[in-house]
Amino acid sequence: MADTLDLLWPVLIPIMTAALAACFWHNIRAQRIVSFIGLVMLFAASVKLTMTVVEHGVIAKQFGGWAPPFGISFVADPLAAALVAITGLLALAVGIFGFYDVRARHERAGFYPLFHGMITGVNGAFLTGDAFNLYVWFEVMLVTSLGLLVISRSREQLDGTIKYGVLNLFGTILFLIGLALLYGATGTLNMADLGQILPGMTLTPGLMTAAMLFLAAFAIKAGLFPLFFWLPASYHTATFAVGAIFAGLLTKVGVYATFRTFTLLFLIEGDTLRYVFTFIAAMTMITGVFGAAVQWNIRRILSFHIISQIGYMLMGLAIATPIAWAGASFYIIHHIIVKANLFLLAGAIRAAGGSDDLRKTGGLLKSHPWLAVLFLIPALSLAGLPPLSGFWAKFLVIDASLRAEYYGLAAVALVVGVLTLFSMMKIWMEAFWKASPVKPSRRRYVPVAFIIPIVMLGAVTMTIGLFAEPFVTFAREAGDVLVDPPLYIAPVFGAEAAAEAGALIAGEAIDADAIENGADNGVEEEVQ
Amino acid sequence: MRSIILVASTRIFFIAMLLVSLWILLRGHNEPGGGFIGGLMGAAAFATLAFAAGVDDARKMLRIHPAVLMGVGLVLGAVSGLPGVVLNGSYLQHQWLEMDLGLFELKLGTTLVFDIGVYFVVIGGVLSFMFRLYEEEQG
Numbered sequence: 104m105a106d107t108l109d110l111l112w113p114v115l116i117p118i119m120t121a122a123l124a125a126c127f128w129h130n131i132r133a134q135r136i137v138s139f140i141g142l143v144m145l146f147a148a149s150v151k152l153t154m155t156v157v158e159h160g161v162i163a164k165q166f167g168g169w170a171p172p173f174g175i176s177f178v179a180d181p182l183a184a185a186l187v188a189i190t191g192l193l194a195l196a197v198g199i200f201g202f203y204d205v206r207a208r209h210e211r212a213g214f215y216p217l218f219h220g221m222i223t224g225v226n227g228a229f230l231t232g233d234a235f236n237l238y239v240w241f242e243v244m245l246v247t248s249l250g251l252l253v254i255s256r257s258r259e260q261l262d263g264t265i266k267y268g269v270l271n272l273f274g275t276i277l278f279l280i281g282l283a284l285l286y287g288a289t290g291t292l293n294m295a296d297l298g299q300i301l302p303g304m305t306l307t308p309g310l311m312t313a314a315m316l317f318l319a320a321f322a323i324k325a326g327l328f329p330l331f332f333w334l335p336a337s338y339h340t341a342t343f344a345v346g347a348i349f350a351g352l353l354t355k356v357g358v359y360a361t362f363r364t365f366t367l368l369f370l371i372e373g374d375t376l377r378y379v380f381t382f383i384a385a386m387t388m389i390t391g392v393f394g395a396a397v398q399w400n401i402r403r404i405l406s407f408h409i410i411s412q413i414g415y416m417l418m419g420l421a422i423a424t425p426i427a428w429a430g431a432s433f434y435i436i437h438h439i440i441v442k443a444n445l446f447l448l449a450g451a452i453r454a455a456g457g458s459d460d461l462r463k464t465g466g467l468l469k470s471h472p473w474l475a476v477l478f479l480i481p482a483l484s485l486a487g488l489p490p491l492s493g494f495w496a497k498f499l500v501i502d503a504s505l506r507a508e509y510y511g512l513a514a515v516a517l518v519v520g521v522l523t524l525f526s527m528m529k530i531w532m533e534a535f536w537k538a539s540p541v542k543p544s545r546r547r548y549v550p551v552a553f554i555i556p557i558v559m560l561g562a563v564t565m566t567i568g569l570f571a572e573p574f575v576t577f578a579r580e581a582g583d584v585l586v587d588p589p590l591y592i593a594p595v596f597g598a599e600a601a602a603e604a605g606a607l608i609a610g611e612a613i614d615a616d617a618i619e620n621g622a623d624n625g626v627e628e629e630v631q
Numbered sequence: 632m633r634s635i636i637l638v639a640s641t642r643i644f645f646i647a648m649l650l651v652s653l654w655i656l657l658r659g660h661n662e663p664g665g666g667f668i669g670g671l672m673g674a675a676a677f678a679t680l681a682f683a684a685g686v687d688d689a690r691k692m693l694r695i696h697p698a699v700l701m702g703v704g705l706v707l708g709a710v711s712g713l714p715g716v717v718l719n720g721s722y723l724q725h726q727w728l729e730m731d732l733g734l735f736e737l738k739l740g741t742t743l744v745f746d747i748g749v750y751f752v753v754i755g756g757v758l759s760f761m762f763r764l765y766e767e768e769q770g
Contacts, residue, residue, distance in 0.1 A: 111722045119709050125702025168715070168724035213698060 107164040109155045110177040112148035113187045113226045116141060117194075121219035131210045138215040142198040145222065149191030156184035157577070161584060163232060163295075163594040172296040176232035176595050181581035182432050183229045186359060189439050190229070192563070193351050194222050196556035200447055201344040203552035209254045209342065217254070220247035221348070228356045232595055234285065234292040234368075237360060238278055241324070245271055248353060251345045252337060263337035270333040274323030281316030284309050285368075295595035298367040298588045314369045321364065324357025327417065328386040331410045335394065338409075339402035339459075343450030346402055350409055351443030355435055358416050362431070366585045367592075371423045380421035381512055388414030388519040395526050401449040401459045401534070404526060405442070408485065411519055412438050418500045418516065422507045429582030430499030433575065437484070437492040437567060444481040444560035451553045452478070452534050457541075461530065466539035474549060475535040480561040482531060484568065486524035492567035495575065634683075641683035645692075648676035656750050657743075666746035670753025677754070678761050686765045689758075697759035704751025711744035 120141025127133040156162060156179050163178045165171060179187070198218075205214050224244030231237050245268075253264040286292055288309050289300050304310065319330070326334045334354070338346055365371055371380070391411025398404045416438070419431020449459050455471045456464035468475050484491035487498075497520055504513040567574050584590045652672035659665025681689035693700070715724035727740040 108716065108720065108722075111716070115709060115712075115722070118705065122702045122705030122709060125698050126706065128696045128699045128702065165721065166723050168719060168721040216698070216702065 106155060107162050109148070109152040110162065110164040110179055110230060113145065113152055113191065114177075114223055114230060116145045116148055117219040117222040117226065120145070121216045121223060124215035124219060125213070128213075131207065134210065134215045138219065139198060141219060142195045146191040146195045149188045149226075152179060153184045153188040155179075156181055161591055161594045163597065171596050172291050172293045175236050176293060176295060177230045178232035178295070178591065178595055179230055180584040180591055181577060182359070182362070182435075182585065185432070185436055185577065185581065186229045186355070186439075187226055189436055190222065190225055190352060193348060193439060193443050193560075194218075196443070196447070196559050197344050197348045199552055199559075200347065200450070200556045201552075203550040204342060204344040204450060206342075212254050212256070213250065214254060217247045217250040218345075218348075221251060224248075225352050225356055229359060232294050234294055234297065235282055237294075238275070238282060241275055241278065241356075241360075244353065244356065245275060248349065252341050252349075254345065255342060257340075260340045263340035266333045267337035270323055270330070274320045274330075277316045277323075278320035281313045281320065284313040284316070288313070293595070294363065294367055295592040298592050301368050302370060302588075310369075314364075317364050317369075318361070321357045321361040322383070324354065325361060326354045326357070326387075326410050326413055327383055328390050328410075328414070331387070331391070331413075334410060335398075335403055335406040338406045339400055343447065343453070346449070347443045347446035350405065350446045351439045354409055354413055355439055358413060358435060361417075361420060362428075362585060365420060366428075367588050371420070377421060377423070380417060381509065384414050384417035384421045385512055385515045386414075387411065387417060388515055392519045392522045392526065396522070399461045401452060401461060401530055402446060404530060405445050405449065408523060408526065409442060411523065412442070412485070414519070415497065415500055415516060418504060418509075418512060421512065422503050422509055423586075424503055424507050425579075425582050425586045426506065427500065427503035427582075428585040429575070429578040430496070430503045432581040432585070433499055433578035434496040436574075436578075437496040437564075440560050440563050440567075441481040441484045441493060444557060444564065445478075445485065447553065447557050447560070448474075448478050448481065451549050451557060454549045454553060455547050456534060456539070457547060461533035463540060464534055465537040466535075468535040470546070471549065475531070477554075477557050477561055478531060478535070480564055482527035483524075484564050486527050487520045488524070490568045492564045492571070492574075494568065495571045499575070499578070637683045641679055645676050645680045648679065649673060652676060652750075656746060659746055660740070660742055666749025667753055669746075670750040671757065673750065674754045674757035674761070677758055678765075681762060681765050686762050690762060693758065697755040697762065700751050700755030701759070702755075704748045704753075704755060706748070707751065708745050708748030711741045711748060714741050 120137060123137045123141075124134045127137065161178065161180045163176055165174045165176055167174055169175075201214075201218075221244055224240045224242075224247060227240035228237055228244065231240060249264055249268050252267060253260050282292060285297070288307065289297060289304070291297060291300065301310075321327075323330045323333075338349055341349060365376075371377060388411045391407050391409070391414060394410070395404045395407035398407060412434075416431050416434050419427045419434070421427075451474060452464065452467065453459040455474055456467050458464045480491065484493035487493040487496070497516065501513050501516050504510075504516065652669045652675075655664040655672060656666055656669030657664075659669065677689050677693060680692060711725070712723035714726045716722050718724075718726060723745075725741045725745070727738060729738050
């Protein structure tokens with residue numbers, strides 16, 4: 104039997120790390136050590152979870168031993184497990200990057216507790232099988248990310264943080280109202296339980312409102328058209344390490360929540376919802392890529408590209424065929440690595456050239472040729488050139504849209520891909536190719552702590568690109584679970600969960616009718 | 632401006648509020664109360680002190696940095712779930728220890744550790760911004 108405790112550690116380890124780091128509030132050196140040990144352990148635990156899921160399929164765990172519809176379930180399907188693994192990898196990479204990038208005053212302001220707190224929120228949101236619990240993890244993520252964003256306490260950061268905070272708080276409130284409506288209509292917020300109940304219910308106006316509130320809330324979190332304005336207004340103000348982890352993870356939690364909600368709770372049936380998603384996906388891709396065209400700050404360009412890339416992921420939701428889901432899952436995983444790597448590279452370019460404004464830097468090809476190569480790996484992958492991971496990601500979603508006869512969407516995806524390439528080339532030409540507009544006063548070095556994570560993430564991108572087969576197979580499995588809700592629901596109400604909990608309550612979970620008939624013996628039999 | 636009457640009465644109120652907050656914390660499992668409400672009350676005690684006698688006095692009375700208190704609370708909360716992992720294989724499944732002390736029955740559970748953790752987190756969380764706000768006002 105699968106060890107369901109694997110589900111616990113990716114959340115418990117970062118929360119313990121955050122707590123211990125806070126205990127050593129005045130001892131920065133101890134905080135660094137605790138933080139790094141925590142990151143290594145988290146990475147190991149998240150890899151272990153993914154291996155368990157690959158081996159056993161979807162696994163679920165009830166916390167506190169309370170039976171499914173009442174207690175909080177944690178569920179790992181292939182998509183969630185892969186996202187947790189990537190989170191572990193990214194946290195480790197950014198942790199190494201932070202050895203140089205995180206300044207002493209950031210550390211004194213509580214960088215480590217906040218950072219690990221944010222990772223807790225992200226992992227919790229990926230793994231939870233309870234809609235209200237998802238809201239709680241969103242809050243954890245929001246509070247800690249606000250702290251991380253404003254950690255330098257500059258005017259610029261405060262401005263970005265307010266924009267980020269106001270819109271995201273608004274989104275969280277919408278989510279909470281949606282949850283209240285949903286609970287009023289169904290009496291449960293366990294996602295697996297909702298997945299059983301909701302398909303059989305008629306879509307009342309209340310449920311419809313709840314669905315739309317969820318969509319709006321997650322659209323804000325994910326940066327979907329037209330609710331993405333907070334993202335390019337805030338991400339470039341963060342420190343480089345923080346910017347990278349934000350760019351990699353936060354919006355993807357929104358995308359993941361959208362996927363979960365609209366595969367498990369509200370099924371995409373009928374054309375109206377499909378038109379909505381197709382429109383949003385196309386507009387998100389287009390506005391993102393055009394927004395990037397007029398920017399000169401590297402991280403602002405990249406921020407707009409996050410938005411356009413989110414559009415690709417949403418194509419999965421618009422098309423909603425098994426291949427499309429597989430493509431979207433693959434896309435998310437590819438994107439997290441590539442985008443975070445690009446944000447780290449923005450930091451390296453800044454270190455090498457003195458500025459992250461493309462108009463004020465240049466000539467890096469001559470002084471740092473290897474940095475130019477390292478930049479090209481994620482940049483070309485983002486644009487979707489073979490043999491990098493982005494090629495397979497784009498290939499899968501566009502292939503899916505052509506097969507489902509979404510020709511317009513496929514065309515948009517292709518055009519946006521070309522424009523992305525143009526945009527990446529703009530960064531490369533300006534930062535590396537053109538002569539520097541200012542005479543460099545001294546030779547600048549890129550710290551080793553910057554290079555290690557960039558190489559690490561670049562190597563992962565190359566690996567996914569060159570040996571795509573196992574990753575595509577895994578993405579197919581993830582897609583299959585998304586398409587087929589019973590695969591997600593069954594483990595939550597499975598025999599193991601029932602055996603763990605008290606006999607009577609578990610009996611009700613398996614078969615509510617048995618209790619209604621007052622047949623206690625029947626319940627006992629059900630459990631066995 | 633310092634009011635002598637306020638400062639003098641606060642000394643008494645501070646102790647009274649802290650004791651009440653502890654009482655609320657301990658009665659929490661089966662009656663209204665618990666770590667969160669108790670913690671708010673405890674934080675209110677320190678806030679009153681900071682308001683009357685100044686933030687420095689309140690910080691001295693707390694002895695440790697509020698963020699450390701949050702950290703300790705989080706550790707307690709997280710650790711309280713571990714016995715369940717060992718004994719039942721289920722995190723946060725709380726374990727109970729019942730003792731008969733002759734006069735009354737004592738029922739101790741890991742939920743108490745969790746509640747004390749919450750109590751600390753709430754006090755630390757509230758005070759870490761409350762102190763800063765008062766400091767800005769006074770300084």
